[in-house]
């Protein structure tokens with residue numbers, strides 16, 4: 002049913018909805034609203050625009066933004082949406098730090114990142130607008146649509162503040178349009194706080210020449226669990242916003258779209274991640290709530306039981322990890338999903354899984370750190386703790402998802418690697434992928450994604466559980482239930498029989514074999530392709546969510562005649578072969594990472610003290626190449642424009 | 654012993670598993686006189702009597718002297734992390750109801766570093782038999798105070814004696830929601846130790862047995878007053894609990910007919926200070942097990958997975974216009 006609703010607007014339904022529209026709330030007659038209007042406006046054709054909608058939290062700007070993005074995507078536009086999330090659930094109203102909403106990059110072509118500063122902002126009050134202005138998120142002189150009710154607010158302070166911000170922005174050259182959102186919306190809803198967002202969606206549909214029918218479909222979809230009254234009301238608000246803009250605004254853009262030939266999925270990274278867990282055939286997800294990872298488990302909790310599987314909310318991350326290990330040991334490969342602080346708590350368990358060669362998938366949806374840091378914000382600060390965060394020598398696979406689509410496929414691949422090599426596989430994503438939305442081709446289900454049923458056949462008599470293959474380091478895995486496979490798995494150094502090793506040679510042998518296994522896995526990796534020319538002045542190396550922004554920056558630089566290319570890594574540990582040769586063909590190599598690194602801008606930051614970003618450090622150590630790095634820790638994805646600037650500073 | 658080999662084999666077939674079938678391939682390395690030896694013997698006997706297939710039996714432990722337990726069994730063993738035996742065992746059991754799960758944990762392992770898991774494991778009430786080897790000291794790390802060390806015990810970290818009253822594992826367990834089986838045993842009464850572990854094994858749910866375990870190495874005289882004076886022990890008997898043999902009855906004269914369904918009295922017994930109660934304090938067979946509560950009647954087959962994936966994809970799909 003959903004498929005149909007989404008696929009083709011069903012005319013019948015539409016008509017029925019119109020008929021059922023409650024008339025009582027509206028003070029205007031439909032006829033009036035559809036009355037004569039000025040000659041159709043000439044739309045300015047754009048390649049792309051970045052649109053922001055910000056409000057106090059609870060006013061629905063996020064839903065508005067997501068819907069706007071979805072409608073544009075349905076039209077065939079490339080989109081990338083980014084959530085603007087305040088750190089608190091209910092920040093004080095009208096506060097600079099409380100801006101909540103969505104940023105949507107809409108383009109003719111496919112987009113791979115959130116882009117640069119906003120071209121058009123819709124703000125429900127001047128304070129949240131100010132928040133975005135101060136965060137330097139507005140393009141100078143951009144278009145602003147601002148709720149005007151504050152101008153006449155009975156509280157003189159508010160009215161003054163509003164007028165002040167308005168005047169300043171106008172003086173600075175911003176094109177500020179005051180919109181009577183509230184006074185228009187009260188014509189339809191008693192509490193305009195709960196309705197403005199769909200009015201604004203209507204405004205945006207008019208401004209960007211989006212198909213209103215598709216917007217209606219979207220509203221029906223978004224409110225599908227609500228009753229018809231709610232849907233009708235929101236449809237009415239949508240149309241009211243649309244009509245108001247048609248009559249009163251002379252802004253009209255068109256961003257040409259081309260309908261994709263194949264079905265596309267629009268979802269955020271955490272949703273993709275959860276579906277990846279389901280598609281991987283894993284049966285158990287053990288977790289403990291932590292932002293920004295939790296929403297993946299929320300969604301998984303909703304759907305996992307339909308395939309007979311379980312999300313277990315453990316008493317803490319230590320238990321979650323141990324629980325997952327227990328399930329995996331018993332043959333039911335499990336995943337545990339967390340964010341930075343939770344990863345730290347899981348590290349002892351991860352060490353045990355490495356030592357005893359239990360397959361385990363650990364997902365870290367990175368957030369700002371250290372400590373509680375910036376729970377809702379994006380950062381790539383956990384690379385080194387993913388690789389080396391445990392104690393002792395614990396070789397494991399560390400991979401990173403670089404797109405929303407990748408969040409889906411990475412988990413499937415991770416499960417496979419984990420069970421093939423009896424290894425821990427860490428999958429890194431981050432807050433920006435977790436909440437961003439971007440269309441990707443609808444996956445075709447493949448039975449190969451799934452785990453095979455567990456082996457319960459008898460183990461050959463006399464076989465040992467850690468019979469490491471001298472060439473690959475791989476050992477069999479005996480699962481409880483298999484006759485003759487009985488042994489006592491242990492986190493202590495052990496020999497091939499899993500007996501505690503008191504002999505130093507045996508410890509050496511065990512560690513060697515676990516390392517050998519990782520090297521064997523390394524041999525299966527293909528070198529990633531260079532984006533741009535194979536040689537040049539500068540090579541940017543990146544990993545994870547920065548891929549889109551880096552590649553866009555490279556495109557811009559190359560369009561400008563710069564000899565810049567980039568390389569994006571999926572596997573951070575181990576790394577594929579052939580990279581050193583790639584590095585040699587460039588004069589300079591640098592990483593761009595959404596994490597801290599010292600820049601030599603102070604007397605005491607010098608080559609002797611400089612702390613490099615995680616990937617730069619790894620590359621320097623591995624390849625003995627003088628890899629430079631640049632990054633930011635501003636809690637958001639790095640913008641392509643900023644990468645361009647950082648690179649230009651480094652070019653001759 | 655003069656029995657022909659063929660007869661021996663026949664006997665074996667008839668009896669199925671023998672005690673030997675449960676002995677691990679390395680001999681126990683506990684100190685002479687360590688109470689853990691007796692616990693191991695009781696458990697091996699239980700396995701033999703219940704004819705548990707070794708491949709379907711899993712012994713999970715943490716870290717400590719007592720946590721070496723799985724190494725000495727012939728079964729699947731999981732000797733994991735200090736304090737984390739319970740969540741591992743839960744993970745094992747969740748999707749493998751066919752496995753018999755036993756947990757060996759020490760007083761430090763269970764009541765200190767693993768205390769959070771202990772509380773929650775009681776609440777999950779998953780079907781497993783948990784043996785808490787309580788020697789009231791950290792053995793493996795060579796004599797540090799444990800949360801169950803009586804006040805005043807001198808140890809390497811408390812050379813002038815411990816400062817606090819001990820935690821009472823029985824009262825704690827009896828205070829947690831969903832508690833379904835609590836018993837106490839003493840390693841020096843092997844007959845009862847066996848009976849109690851057997852009752853624990855037969856209870857479906859989280860069966861918690863605190864076993865007072867002697868550590869001659871670091872607490873040589875800790876339990877002497879009770880070992881030497883049976884009158885300081887209180888044996889709990891009941892038709893729904895354990896019954897005493899005539900021999901035991903003669904030695905242990907202090908007895909109480911305690912109905913394991915009586916939670917209130919169980920709590921009183923748990924808090925006795927002079928006497929050590931031995932027997933089943935509490936049992937409620939009606940508490941649901943987490944693995945059953947979470948069991949969903951859905952198959953995990955490629956077809957089902959594909960079906961759900963497609964349904965979910967549908968919700969997020971933009972179809973190309975025709």
Ligand SMILES: Cc1ncc(C[n+]2csc(CCOP(=O)(O)OP(=O)(O)O)c2C)c(N)n1
Nearest residue numbers: 716717718719735759760761762791792793
């Ligand atoms: C994370 C961690 N912390 C500390 C230790 C050291 N450690 C090992 S066993 C143990 C205490 C053991 O005492 P208990 O649980 O009572 O077992 P027992 O040896 O007495 O049987 C400690 C502190 C460890 N292995 N891991």
Ligand code: SF4
Nearest residue numbers: 684687718792868870
């Ligand atoms: S130290 Fe104590 S607990 Fe450990 S083996 Fe020796 S007697 Fe047993």
Ligand SMILES: [Mg+2]
Nearest residue numbers: 759760790791
């Ligand atoms: Mg102890």
